[in-house]
Amino acid sequence: MLLEVDDVHVFYGAVEALKGISLQVAKGEIVALIGANGAGKTTTLKMISGVRPVKTGKVRFDGQDITHMPGHKRVDLGLCQAPEGRGIFPGMTVVENLEMGAFNRKGSLTEDFDRVYDLFPRLAERRKQVGGTMSGGEQQMLAIGRALMARPEVLLLDEPSMGLAPKLVSQIFSIIRQINAQGTTVLLVEQNAVQALTLAHRAYVLEIGKIVRSAPAADLLADDSVRAAYLGGDLGASA
Amino acid sequence: MKKSRPAVMKAAAVVGVAALGLGACGSSKSSNTGSSATTASGGGGSSTSAVKIGFFGALSGANAALGINILNGEKLAISQYMAGHPKVAVTVDSFDSQGDPSQANNGAQKLIGDKVVAVVGPAFSGESKAANPYFAQAGIPHITASATNVALAQSGDKFFYRGLADDSAQGPGDANYLVKTLGAKTIAVIDDKSSYGQGLADYVRSQIKTDGATDVVDDHVDPNGQDYSSTVNKIVAAKPAAVFYGGYYDAAGRLIKQLKDKGYTGAFMSGDGSEDPHFITDAGATAAEGAYLSCACEDTSAAPSAATFNTAYQAAYGTPPAIYSGEGYDVTNFLLAAIKAGNTTPSAINNYLKTNSWTGITKTLKFQSDGDLVGGTVYVYQVKNGKITQIGTTPS
Amino acid sequence: MHLHSFVTQFWPSTVDGVTLGSIYALFALGYTLVYGVLKLINFAHSEVFMVGTMSAMWIMHFLNISAIQSGFALVGALLLAALFSMGGSAATALALERVAYRPLRRRGASRLAALISAIGASFVLQQVFEVYYSNQYSNFPRLFKHSTLFNIGSAQITTDRVLIVVAAVVMMVALERTVALTKLGRGIRAVAQDPETATLMGVNIDRTIMYTFLLGGIMAGVAAVLWNVRFEQTRFDIGFLPGIKAFTAAVLGGIGNIRGALLGGLIIGLLELYGASVFGSQWRDTTVFVVLVLVLLFRPSGLLGESLARARA
Ligand SMILES: Nc1ncnc2c1ncn2[C@@H]1O[C@H](COP(=O)(O)OP(=O)(O)OP(=O)(O)O)[C@@H](O)[C@H]1O
Numbered sequence: 001m002l003l004e005v006d007d008v009h010v011f012y013g014a015v016e017a018l019k020g021i022s023l024q025v026a027k028g029e030i031v032a033l034i035g036a037n038g039a040g041k042t043t044t045l046k047m048i049s050g051v052r053p054v055k056t057g058k059v060r061f062d063g064q065d066i067t068h069m070p071g072h073k074r075v076d077l078g079l080c081q082a083p084e085g086r087g088i089f090p091g092m093t094v095v096e097n098l099e100m101g102a103f104n105r106k107g108s109l110t111e112d113f114d115r116v117y118d119l120f121p122r123l124a125e126r127r128k129q130v131g132g133t134m135s136g137g138e139q140q141m142l143a144i145g146r147a148l149m150a151r152p153e154v155l156l157l158d159e160p161s162m163g164l165a166p167k168l169v170s171q172i173f174s175i176i177r178q179i180n181a182q183g184t185t186v187l188l189v190e191q192n193a194v195q196a197l198t199l200a201h202r203a204y205v206l207e208i209g210k211i212v213r214s215a216p217a218a219d220l221l222a223d224d225s226v227r228a229a230y231l232g233g234d235l236g237a238s239a
Numbered sequence: 240m241k242k243s244r245p246a247v248m249k250a251a252a253v254v255g256v257a258a259l260g261l262g263a264c265g266s267s268k269s270s271n272t273g274s275s276a277t278t279a280s281g282g283g284g285s286s287t288s289a290v291k292i293g294f295f296g297a298l299s300g301a302n303a304a305l306g307i308n309i310l311n312g313e314k315l316a317i318s319q320y321m322a323g324h325p326k327v328a329v330t331v332d333s334f335d336s337q338g339d340p341s342q343a344n345n346g347a348q349k350l351i352g353d354k355v356v357a358v359v360g361p362a363f364s365g366e367s368k369a370a371n372p373y374f375a376q377a378g379i380p381h382i383t384a385s386a387t388n389v390a391l392a393q394s395g396d397k398f399f400y401r402g403l404a405d406d407s408a409q410g411p412g413d414a415n416y417l418v419k420t421l422g423a424k425t426i427a428v429i430d431d432k433s434s435y436g437q438g439l440a441d442y443v444r445s446q447i448k449t450d451g452a453t454d455v456v457d458d459h460v461d462p463n464g465q466d467y468s469s470t471v472n473k474i475v476a477a478k479p480a481a482v483f484y485g486g487y488y489d490a491a492g493r494l495i496k497q498l499k500d501k502g503y504t505g506a507f508m509s510g511d512g513s514e515d516p517h518f519i520t521d522a523g524a525t526a527a528e529g530a531y532l533s534c535a536c537e538d539t540s541a542a543p544s545a546a547t548f549n550t551a552y553q554a555a556y557g558t559p560p561a562i563y564s565g566e567g568y569d570v571t572n573f574l575l576a577a578i579k580a581g582n583t584t585p586s587a588i589n590n591y592l593k594t595n596s597w598t599g600i601t602k603t604l605k606f607q608s609d610g611d612l613v614g615g616t617v618y619v620y621q622v623k624n625g626k627i628t629q630i631g632t633t634p635s
Numbered sequence: 636m637h638l639h640s641f642v643t644q645f646w647p648s649t650v651d652g653v654t655l656g657s658i659y660a661l662f663a664l665g666y667t668l669v670y671g672v673l674k675l676i677n678f679a680h681s682e683v684f685m686v687g688t689m690s691a692m693w694i695m696h697f698l699n700i701s702a703i704q705s706g707f708a709l710v711g712a713l714l715l716a717a718l719f720s721m722g723g724s725a726a727t728a729l730a731l732e733r734v735a736y737r738p739l740r741r742r743g744a745s746r747l748a749a750l751i752s753a754i755g756a757s758f759v760l761q762q763v764f765e766v767y768y769s770n771q772y773s774n775f776p777r778l779f780k781h782s783t784l785f786n787i788g789s790a791q792i793t794t795d796r797v798l799i800v801v802a803a804v805v806m807m808v809a810l811e812r813t814v815a816l817t818k819l820g821r822g823i824r825a826v827a828q829d830p831e832t833a834t835l836m837g838v839n840i841d842r843t844i845m846y847t848f849l850l851g852g853i854m855a856g857v858a859a860v861l862w863n864v865r866f867e868q869t870r871f872d873i874g875f876l877p878g879i880k881a882f883t884a885a886v887l888g889g890i891g892n893i894r895g896a897l898l899g900g901l902i903i904g905l906l907e908l909y910g911a912s913v914f915g916s917q918w919r920d921t922t923v924f925v926v927l928v929l930v931l932l933f934r935p936s937g938l939l940g941e942s943l944a945r946a947r948a
């Protein structure tokens with residue numbers, strides 16, 4: 001397994017946000033993590049990225065125990081995240097934001113810029129624009145592009161479709177598929193469960209800090225109880 | 240007197256407590272009756288009783304030098320007195336005020352509690368203002384050897400004495416010196432807004448007008464500030480013949496230095512607050528050279544009457560007497576004269592001070608009813624070859 | 636009001652104001668950088684400056700350099716003074732971060748706690764220098780003649796003024812470029828704008844904060860040596876007044892904003908001198924603070940806005 005989370009508990013003060021989470025992501029997979037608001041999806045990704053401390057449990061990357069490794073070092077290992085809310089640096093230009101993605105990398109970035117501009121021609125047009133003035137969709141492209149600049153082994157995406165128009169949503173999802181096809185493993189958190197499950201190979205269902213289901217994505221998509229609980233509103237759209 | 244450092248204390252004046260006992264004069268009488276304040280002597284030789292003379296002033300902190308000078312003068316007077324095996328032994332009871340007026344209450348209570356019969360001090364005007372009422376209430380005579388704020392004598396304190404001329408003598412004296420002796424017709428008068436500095440400068444401002452000169456620039460500097468360029472620009476634009484500064488030595492040093500840097504060539508004068516070697520180090524020797532400083536204190540090293548004192552002081556402390564040492568010595572001797580004359584209670588000493596006089600090494604001490612000196616000379620000093628040298632007195 | 640003296644002293648006031656203002660501006664950078672990154676006021680920054688003035692003065696005394704120098708000796712003495720000043724200030728800034736801030740940050744303490752910690756550190760540093768060094772002013776030697784190069788109106792432009800203003804501007808530009816163009820600068824801006832995302836990008840927050848203190852310390856060190864050149868004396872409490880002015884400059888320009896510090900510093904230097912010439916020297920500080928309050932009433936985030944976060948650094 002490339003990424004393994006083993007019985008992890010995370011607290012916010014006295015509140016236990018993750019109550020013993022275990023999950024695995026294999027190389028080359030797209031794994032989706034779905035669940036209601038406040039279930040702990042973002043907390044899970046932040047914990048994996050090392051910006052939320054683990055109380056008990058283990059996180060392993062490529063066999064190495066990274067449970068207590070500082071967040072910035074995990075980036076060097078190949079764990080990269082496009083966070084919820086995009087986390088664009090508002091005072092930096094598109095180019096500078098992309099450079100932030102490659103913060104610790106040495107050597108030429110030309111190839112990486114080309115790849116990102118190739119995936120998101122919009123960004124190429126707006127290199128000098130300041131992040132804070134970009135539209136929501138553009139910021140999301142920038143967030144994903146920036147994460148790719150690190151040449152991650154595992155890309156963590158927290159609600160990449162949030163707040164986007166349906167057309168843009170499908171565009172983003174097809175880009176994720178493309179990135180995965182180019183060899184990047186993806187762990188995807190989504191509210192937009194139908195599309196996430198359509199895209200993913202496997203999925204976990206999270207409910208108030210606990211994993212309640214784990215199955216191939218297609219099975220969950222077909223499962224009535226899952227549909228009722230998480231896919232209700234989206235049924236029509238997914239059809 | 241010198242005021243203490245700018246930041247900490249404003250008007251500081253050291254009051255020399257009058258030490259009891261006559262040093263030089265009259266034959267000693269046996270101690271008088273009913274001196275309840277006197278304690279049994281542990282002291283020297285033949286004495287049959289003992290009293291304490293307090294000291295109140297800064298012995299540590301930024302302004303310690305002045306207090307130490309005065310205390311050394313006081314101790315020298317007392318040790319000379321004790322060497323004569325007097326009937327009444329006298330010891331020193333000192334309080335280190337650090338020059339901080341907020342310590343004044345503590346200091347007064349300590350000395351009063353220790354039953355001192357008189358106090359040399361407080362040293363600075365600021366702490367005097369705070370402490371004097373306690374001594375007045377306790378009926379303990381207190382002689383300052385250094386506090387020159389005029390108002391200290393105006394509070395109706397019947398136990399207050401001042402062993403040197405006050406600022407009302409110094410300010411006009413300085414103005415007279417600038418106008419009459421140096422011939423300056425246009426003068427810039429600057430101060431630091433402290434009660435001492437502005438008080439002194441205001442006396443200068445009014446006296447130069449009386450003397451027929453013009454106050455061409457009036458400005459105030461922040462004694463804690465470094466940049467005096469706005470004041471300097473005004474002075475340089477007005478080109479006065481002389482600048483007077485009311486305040487303390489460090490700001491005075493900065494002012495003269497920044498003036499000279501901008502090409503000012505006229506005379507510079509400041510009061511006793513600036514009469515300190517640090518004035519020269521702060522200004523730089525070149526900038527300070529030629530500056531005039533005034534003080535109601537006398538440089539005893541120049542006084543023939545003080546030769547014995549100078550030698551004894553050097554022998555006792557390993558340094559020559561410095562500012563206010565002579566005044567501290569004189570006021571203590573006045574108190575010792577009172578004790579020698581048989582006065583060992585605070586009230587008896589107080590009466591003695593009011594009705595007698597004492598010729599010391601710096602001057603004859605004789606007090607008016609408000610405790611201020613009768614007469615009182617203001618001495619003029621000048622920085623010559625990097626040394627503060629006494630050059631004369633102010634004209635009247 | 637003395638509008639006449641404002642007019643007659645306009646040029647000298649301007650020159651003196653710009654000189655003082657350039658020092659304030661350099662000094663203000665430390666407040667602004669640390670605020671930008673940590674959102675807290677480093678109240679001990681005035682002591683970072685003080686240690687700089689002390690270090691420069693100390694090396695001159697130690698090497699017995701007390702007179703006018705020329706040629707290489709002058710350049711060497713100035714560089715040495717600057718190096719010690721920057722070193723002393725930078726070391727103090729780093730030590731403060733380590734001792735007074737980092738432990739609190741690790742424990743997630745409030746900003747108020749950090750503020751108290753800074754005030755405490757400030758007292759400690761002052762008193763250490765007061766007790767173990769001196770409570771009197773110590774002099775910094777005049778290393779070169781402050782001769783007049785040319786005049787602007789009635790103002791003499793002297794060598795020391797030129798040195799101060801040029802050095803300050805060069806350092807400000809160097810810092811601005813560092814923050815705008817280097818990897819270190821990007822890291823600082825990233826932490827200022829969004830520390831968590833910065834970590835997700837691989838930025839080492841602790842190290843970036845350390846570098847921020849370091850840069851602020853170096854700038855304060857340059858301010859300190861220029862202060863020594865201008866006023867030639869220092870004492871344990873020397874940082875207090877210019878510290879307040881520099882902090883005010885940072886707020887006036889927009890705290891967190893590097894260009895704002897420059898603008899704020901110059902405005903405050905000039906206001907002090909102009910205010911003093913119009914109202915009398917006793918009103919110079921009042922003038923500054925009245926203007927500050929008025930500006931903040933209309934532009935609560937300062938003239939250029941609170942930056943590092945918003946605009947480009
Ligand atoms: N910084 C925080 N402090 C305290 N509680 C927090 C914090 N962040 C998250 N929580 C709580 O932890 C729980 C999980 O939050 P999390 O953000 O992981 O949910 P989520 O599954 O990502 O939800 P959403 O779909 O709304 O983004 C919630 O109850 C939330 O209120």
Ligand SMILES: [Mg+2]
Binds near residue numbers: 041084
């Ligand atoms: Mg979330």
